Amino acid sequence: MFLLPEAMERVWLMRARGMREVDIARELGVSRQAVNKALKDARVKLFEAFFGLAEVFSWEIVRVNAEKGFMVARGRCLGRSVRVYAFYIPGKGLRAFFEGDFPDYVLGHAVELGIIDEPDREKLIKALEG
Amino acid sequence: MPLRMIDHPVMLLPFILLAVSFVLGGDVGWALMALAFWLVVYISLTGDIRIERGRIVVRIGRPVPLARKEVPLDEIVEVIKLPSASGIRLIEQFQRPWVPLGNLAIGVSIGALFLYRGEFYGVLWIYVSILSSLNFLFRPSEKRNRILASVAVSFLTALALLYLGYLEFVLVVALYGLFDATFANENYSQDAVIIRTERERIVLLGDSTATESFMEKIKSLLGTGGSNVPAP
Numbered sequence: 129m130f131l132l133p134e135a136m137e138r139v140w141l142m143r144a145r146g147m148r149e150v151d152i153a154r155e156l157g158v159s160r161q162a163v164n165k166a167l168k169d170a171r172v173k174l175f176e177a178f179f180g181l182a183e184v185f186s187w188e189i190v191r192v193n194a195e196k197g198f199m200v201a202r203g204r205c206l207g208r209s210v211r212v213y214a215f216y217i218p219g220k221g222l223r224a225f226f227e228g229d230f231p232d233y234v235l236g237h238a239v240e241l242g243i244i245d246e247p248d249r250e251k252l253i254k255a256l257e258g
Numbered sequence: 259m260p261l262r263m264i265d266h267p268v269m270l271l272p273f274i275l276l277a278v279s280f281v282l283g284g285d286v287g288w289a290l291m292a293l294a295f296w297l298v299v300y301i302s303l304t305g306d307i308r309i310e311r312g313r314i315v316v317r318i319g320r321p322v323p324l325a326r327k328e329v330p331l332d333e334i335v336e337v338i339k340l341p342s343a344s345g346i347r348l349i350e351q352f353q354r355p356w357v358p359l360g361n362l363a364i365g366v367s368i369g370a371l372f373l374y375r376g377e378f379y380g381v382l383w384i385y386v387s388i389l390s391s392l393n394f395l396f397r398p399s400e401k402r403n404r405i406l407a408s409v410a411v412s413f414l415t416a417l418a419l420l421y422l423g424y425l426e427f428v429l430v431v432a433l434y435g436l437f438d439a440t441f442a443n444e445n446y447s448q449d450a451v452i453i454r455t456e457r458e459r460i461v462l463l464g465d466s467t468a469t470e471s472f473m474e475k476i477k478s479l480l481g482t483g484g485s486n487v488p489a490p
Binding site: 168172175176179183189192193194 | 332334336338340473
C-alpha cells in the first residue's frame with residue numbers, strides 16, 4: 129500500500145489545508161527549506177502514485193492535483209466509459225471511486241482540505257472537474 | 259502543429275505592429291505591416307515546448323527565440339488535460355487573459371479603422387478575428403453553442419456585406435461560415451494542457467497528437483520521480 133512517510137505526510141497535509149510554508153516551518157520547528165523540500169518530494173511521490181494507478185488500470189488521466197492529492201481519470205467498465213476519482217487519504221493511502229460514489233469520509237476529507245466548503249457529493253464532483 | 263502557449267505577452271507584438279502600421283500609413287506603415295505578418299508566421303510556426311533536463315522549456319520563435327520560459331518539473335503541483343470535445347471556457351484558465359483578448363480587440367479595431375476609411379474589407383477583418391478566436395477564447399460549454407456562435411457571426415457579417423452592396427463576398431462568408439460551423443468546429447479545435455505550479459499557470463494548446471505526446475513525457479518523468487533530475 130502506498131503511503132507517504134509520516135513526517136512528509138504531516139507537512140503535505142498542513143500545506144493542503146492552506147497553511148503557508150513559513151507557518152508550517154514555525155509550527156514544526158524546522159527550516160523553511162526543509163518544508164519546501166518535503167513538499168516537493170511529497171508531490172513527486174503523489175504524481176508517481178497517481179500515474180502508476182492510472183497505468184495499471186489503463187485509465188486516461190484528465191487531471192492530477194498533487195497539492196490537494198486527487199486525480200480525475202476516464203476508465204472503461206463493462207464496455208462503457210466511466211469517470212474515476214482517486215484521492216490520497218492520509219493514513220489510508222490511495223482510494224479510487226467510480227462515478228462519484230463517495231463515502232462520507234471522503235467528503236469529510238475534501239472539506240478538511242478546502243476542496244469544497246460543505247460535504248456535498250455534487251459540489252465535490254464539480255470542484256474536481258474544475 | 260506543435261503545442262503553443264498563447265497567453266504570452268509576445269503574442270501581442272505582431273498585432274500591435276499591425277495596428278501601428280495602419281495608423282502610420284505610407285512606406286513606414288507597409289514596412290511595419292510586412293514585419294507584423296512575418297512575426298505572426300514566425301511565432302506560430304517556429305515556437306516549441308520541450309522537456310529538457312528536468313524542466314519544461316517554452317520557446318517562442320526558433321532559431322532566434324523572442325521569448326523563453328522555463329518551469330522546473332518539481333515545481334508542478336497540477337497537470338490537467340482538456341480535450342477539445344470537453345467543451346470548456348478556456349479563457350478562465352489563462353493566467354493572462356488580456357493577451358488573447360488584446361489580440362481580438364486589435365483585430366476588431368483594425369477592421370473598424372478600415373470601415374472608418376470607407377474600405378469594406380474591414381468587415382471581413384472583424385469577421386475573421388472573431389471567428390478565429392471562438393475555438394480557444396470563447397469555446398462554449400456546449401458544442402451546440404459554439405456552432406450557434408459561428409452561425410450568428412457569419413450571418414451578421416453577411417448582412418453587413420449585403421448592406422454595403424458586396425454580394426459576391428456574402429457568398430464567400432456564407433460558405434466559410436458553413437465550413438467553420440461543420441468541419442472546422444469538428445476537426446480543427448485544439449486540446450489544452452494546463453500546467454500549474456505554485457506561482458503560475460501555463461496553458462498550452464495543440465492538436466491531439468501533440469498534447470498526447472507531451473502528456474506521455476510528463477507522465478514518464480513525473481511518474482518515475484524524474485522531476486528530481488537537477489538542472490545543470
